[in-house]
Amino acid sequence: GLFALAVAAVYRRPMPVQPMKAVSALVIVGALGAGQAMATGLILGVLLLALAAAGAIGRLARVLPESVILGIQAGVGLHLALLGARLATEGPLYGLPALAALVLLSITPLRSFAALAVVAAATAVALGTAGAVTWPAPGLHLPVPAWPAWPDYQVAALTAVVPQLALTVTNAVLATAAIAGDYFPADRARLGPGRLAAGTGILNLVLAPLGALPMCHGAGGLVVQHRFGARSWGAPAIFGGLCLVLGLGFGDGARTLLALVPLGAVGALLLVAGAEMAAGRKVLALDGPGRAVALATALTCVLVNVAVGLVVGLILEGARRAWLRRRA
Structure with missing residues (x-):
């Protein structure tokens, strides 16, 4: 909550906030405890701040080829669409009607309110059919500061x-900054990778x-928010x-409240936004070898992760340029 409010004040755009994926996965499988997750956040905080202060992030962003950037963006979109399709089909009672509603609302003046309307309606239906719900008791739950051993x-x-x-450097910084620059070109400097x-x-x-778990931004979150109408600081502020209300007011009971939102409806949102991003027209504007590099980068991002996709894309782009030099 505090991270999102700070983002709203600093960037004044719908910059997403989300837990870091690799750390979250390690916590879920029990490979990291609470103190170790906290230590990870502190170490990463120092490293990211040092890389930004040294200008390394900005230099890396400036040398990234367009084919690789577009491939990463397409890969993030495809990953979102596939995740959304899985969630929507696992909960088809909510996912399929939500998907149909999103498609229909997208051609009406209510397009900007489609996501809110669909999630609210799905949650209302879930509450109406769930029977008795055990509501968590409200209270004041303040975090206790601690330091890792x-x-x-x-x-x-x-x-x-x-x-x-x-x-984090590839998806939460470089890819997010590239997409933000496309969405908000006038704010490209304020939303830059550094x-x-x-x-x-x-x-x-x-x-x-x-x-707090280690947190970062994310290209996928930015795509979803922008697709469904977010344009200003209001989205991260809300x-x-x-x-904050859920965490401070309900503590662990917040999970009970969040579980009331049907994942099938959430999947429909991800599917629509991800498919739109994956079908970007800029990739088609590349020459044949450039499109091949972008496609290979995108597929690697989906099949492995964004970091490996970046490496594969850079290797292929280097090979493409070497081939062009030999032909010249």
Whole structure:
């Protein structure tokens, strides 16, 4: 909640906030404990801030070829669409009607309110058919500041930091900045990769001792928010405010409230937004070899992850340029 409110104030655009994926996966499978996740957030905060201050993030963004950037964007969109399709088909009672409603609303003046209307309607139906619901009791749940022990830093450095840093730099910083620049060209400097990296670093350093999972931005979240009408600071501000109310007011009981939202309806949102992003016209404007590089990059992003997709794309783009030089 605090991260989202800070993002709303600093960027004044619908910049998403989400847990770091690699760290979250390790926590879910039990490979990282609470102290180790906290240590990961602190280490990553220092590294991201240092990379941004040294100008390394900005230099990397400037040398990325267009074919690789477009491939990453298409890969993120395809990944979102596939995830959305899975969620929608696993909960077809909500997913299929939600998908139909989104398609119909997209051709009406209510397009900007489609996501809110569909999620609200699906949640209302779920509540109406769920029978008795055990509501969590409200109260005041304040976080207790804490610091990791030294062994937690060692485990974090050996287990989580390297894979998560690669994902964060590629997806949460470079890809997000590229997409934000396309959506909001007048704010390209304010939404640049160096600022995203520095902001992510600072906020993780501040929030990790309060028990927050390591957090970052994300290209997919930006695509979904923009597709369904978010254009200003209002979206992250509302999201952050709701998170604070749920966390401070209900503590662990917030999970019960969030579970009332049908995942099938959420999947429909991801499917529509992801499909629109994956079908980007800019890829078609590339020459034949450039399109091949973008396609290979996109598929690698989906089949492995964005960091590996970046490496594969750079290798293929280097080979393409070497081939063109030999032909010249």
